[in-house]
Amino acid sequence: MRYAPALSALTIMDGELQPLSRLPEDWERALARHGGPRYRARQVFRWIWARGVTDPDRMSDLPKTLRSALAGSVPALAPPATVVHTHRSLDGSKKLVLGLADGAEIETVLLPVARGTETLDADAAAADDDGDDEDGASADARADARADARPGPTRRVTQCVSTQVGCAMACTFCASGLAGLRRHLDASEIAGQVLLGRAACGPDEVLRSVVFMGMGEPLHNYAGTARAIRLLSHPEGLAIPLRRITVSTSGLVPEIAELGRDFGGAVGLAVSLHQADDAKRSALMPVNRRYGLAELARALAAYPLPPRRRITIEYTLLAGENDAPEDARALLRFLRPLRAKVNLIPMNRITGSTLGPPDPARVLAFQRLVTDAGIGCFVRRRRGDDVAAACGQLALDPTRSAPRRASARRARDA
Ligand code: SF4
Numbered sequence: 001m002r003y004a005p006a007l008s009a010l011t012i013m014d015g016e017l018q019p020l021s022r023l024p025e026d027w028e029r030a031l032a033r034h035g036g037p038r039y040r041a042r043q044v045f046r047w048i049w050a051r052g053v054t055d056p057d058r059m060s061d062l063p064k065t066l067r068s069a070l071a072g073s074v075p076a077l078a079p080p081a082t083v084v085h086t087h088r089s090l091d092g093s094k095k096l097v098l099g100l101a102d103g104a105e106i107e108t109v110l111l112p113v114a115r116g117t118e119t120l121d122a123d124a125a126a127a128d129d130d131g132d133d134e135d136g137a138s139a140d141a142r143a144d145a146r147a148d149a150r151p152g153p154t155r156r157v158t159q160c161v162s163t164q165v166g167c168a169m170a171c172t173f174c175a176s177g178l179a180g181l182r183r184h185l186d187a188s189e190i191a192g193q194v195l196l197g198r199a200a201c202g203p204d205e206v207l208r209s210v211v212f213m214g215m216g217e218p219l220h221n222y223a224g225t226a227r228a229i230r231l232l233s234h235p236e237g238l239a240i241p242l243r244r245i246t247v248s249t250s251g252l253v254p255e256i257a258e259l260g261r262d263f264g265g266a267v268g269l270a271v272s273l274h275q276a277d278d279a280k281r282s283a284l285m286p287v288n289r290r291y292g293l294a295e296l297a298r299a300l301a302a303y304p305l306p307p308r309r310r311i312t313i314e315y316t317l318l319a320g321e322n323d324a325p326e327d328a329r330a331l332l333r334f335l336r337p338l339r340a341k342v343n344l345i346p347m348n349r350i351t352g353s354t355l356g357p358p359d360p361a362r363v364l365a366f367q368r369l370v371t372d373a374g375i376g377c378f379v380r381r382r383r384g385d386d387v388a389a390a391c392g393q394l395a396l397d398p399t400r401s402a403p404r405r406a407s408a409r410r411a412r413d414a
Contacts (some may be wrong), residue, residue: 002219002284008258011396015157019070019073019077020048020077020191021227022190023189023230023231023234024041024226024234024236027042027045032341036066037117040062040066040100042123042236043062045234045237046237046279048195048237049238050197050239052199052235052258054078056068056071060327078101078238079195079196080098080100080186080189081099081192082098083098083099083200084097084098084105084194085097085216086200092107092112092155093111093112094110094200094387096109096193096197104182104183104217106162106165106185106189106195106217106382107162107215108157108160109158110158110160110194110198111157112156112158112201112205113135116341125387129169132202140314145227145246149393152206153203153206153331154204154205156206156208156330157197157201157206157207157208157209158209158211159193159209159210159211160213160214161193161197161210161213161214162185162193162213162214162215163185163214163218163220163225164183164184164188164216164221165182165183165215165216166180166181166215166216167215168180168217168220169220169250169286169287170286171286171287172285173316173347173354173355174350175352176216176335176350176352178350178352184220184224185221186218187226187228187230190228191228191232193292194207194238195238198238207240209244210232210244210246210248211241211245211246211248212225212247213246213248217249217252218249218260219247219252219256219258222255226262229247230243232245242266242267243266245267245268247259248270248314249271249272250271250285250287251287251288251296252287252386253296253299256299256303257299259304260304263303264302264304265304265309266306269286269300269305269311269312270311270314270343271313271314272314272316273313273315273334274314274316274322275321275322275327276327276333276334278292278323280322280327281293281382282350284321284322293334297337297338300338309339309343311339312334312339312341312343313342314343314345315331315342315343315344317345317347317363317366318347318355318356318358319347319357319358319359320358323362323366325365326368327366328370331370332369332370332375335375341377342375342377342378343377343378344366344377345379345380346379349399362399364379
């Protein structure tokens with residue numbers, strides 16, 4: 001099959017879609033217009049997403065004419081980001097600082113845990129919406145247990161990815177929120193973080209789960225997030241099961257419904273709640289002024305969770321702000337209609353905020369109030385805070401965040 005000249009550098013473009021954002025069916029459409037067989041589309045997709053190869057010259061089972069067309073395509077078939085720095089934490093987590101084509105930088109974090117210890121690890125609780133919820137007796141959990149018994153990599157990695165450069169939501173305790181929104185990432189830039197993350201895994205590590213909890217509000221960039229999920233979970237590519245993908249939101253109600261509809265509830269859902277009193281939550285998280293707690297609870301109750309799965313409620317404990325017994329009781333009232341578990345996250349200190357974590361006794365007292373009510377409640381072990389990779393610490397370099405105040409103000413006014 002000859003592709004040139006019909007499949008020229010320009011005609012291989014498929015509208016505005018970046019080549020790395022294309023699913024096999026998008027590649028099929030792009031190639032079919034020029035008489036290319038369907039299986040070529042799957043081959044290209046597999047090279048990129050199963051093998052991590054973006055250099056057409058290395059796609060050895062493609063005809064030379066197709067390789068040349070891909071190499072000359074505009075926009076280019078190039079890695080969506082490059083690793084600028086790797087920060088290694090003493091606890092084994094790694095933060096990758098990634099440079100994008102336009103010069104913006106984002107961060108992604110790899111969190112390894114030893115096989116078989118995930119449910120004991122509190123970080124896993126954030127990432128642990130992988131089918132072994134409830135009592136761990138689900139079919140998925142049994143399959144995982146069988147996999148654990150086989151020889152293989154000894155550490156499973158959860159990767160936390162970013163969805164925006166900065167964030168417009170302006171949560172007062174979050175470094176990304178302080179920086180403001182610069183732009184959305186496209187699907188290739190979101191899913192591409194996982195290609196780079198997989199390449200950065202050690203020989204004893206396997207990338208197992210992905211959480212959309214890095215810089216940005218994933219549901220504010222719904223189109224990019226949804227397409228990235230499709231890229232990551234496609235069986236011809238990385239094939240990460242939907243149950244091992246978790247999206248975290250500050251509470252964008254219409255998009256929670258959209259996520260539920262688009263993926264049938266199979267994608268794990270986490271909510272950054274942090275306060276269960278409307279007035280106090282609005283002060284911490286401006287998004288609450290638009291979607292109050294009652295509306296949020298209705299959206300969560302309607303999320304089509306599979307049997308045995310739970311929504312993860314993330315609750316960053318801030319000394320003197322939301323760590324009192326009455327705050328725990330408000331949280332319990334919010335949780336009453338929901339199938340949910342709670343992750344307590346003692347705040348990681350960030351530059352530019354006077355907020356800080358409560359002392360450990362207060363954290364334990366809060367946890368006890370929630371667990372005594374029969375709700376699963378875990379205290380997330382700190383990971384990566386020596387390299388500012390911990391929750392709420394992912395941020396733009398403030399010296400490159402000129403628009404931050406304006407966009408934070410826009411979000412507050414929205
Ligand atoms: S907590 Fe999440 S939604 Fe809020 S500012 Fe930070 S990144 Fe954005």
